[in-house]
Amino acid sequence: MSQTFEYLLRSLFVRCSYVGLDCNCIIFGMNEKEVMDETILHMFEYHAINPEEMTSEMKSKIRKNIHLYRNSLRAQILRDIPDVSAMLLPIV
Numbered sequence: 001m002s003q004t005f006e007y008l009l010r011s012l013f014v015r016c017s018y019v020g021l022d023c024n025c026i027i028f029g030m031n032e033k034e035v036m037d038e039t040i041l042h043m044f045e046y047h048a049i050n051p052e053e054m055t056s057e058m059k060s061k062i063r064k065n066i067h068l069y070r071n072s073l074r075a076q077i078l079r080d081i082p083d084v085s086a087m088l089l090p091i092v
């Protein structure tokens with residue numbers, strides 16, 4: 001298993017679109033704070049939203065939409081392959 005894959009499995013993410021922006025970006029981090037910081041940076045770099053302009057409502061929206069990447073992968077796999085072998089379930 002590559003390091004990148006392990007990293008992905010343990011990481012958290014937020015989709016920019018979940019926060020209400022018309023954007024396909026997914027922001028990753030190893031913990032909630034890292035995702036928050038990266039998202040705030042992304043908002044600034046890609047959407048010209050200054051960190052100072054960010055309302056606490058917006059920040060809590062980000063926080064609420066941070067998910068474990070592993071869970072989202074599992075949901076995606078189960079949706080795309082509904083008859084995924086029971087033997088595979090422990091690893092997805």
Ligand SMILES: [Zn+2]
Pocket residue numbers: 016021023024025042043046047
């Ligand atoms: Zn974005």
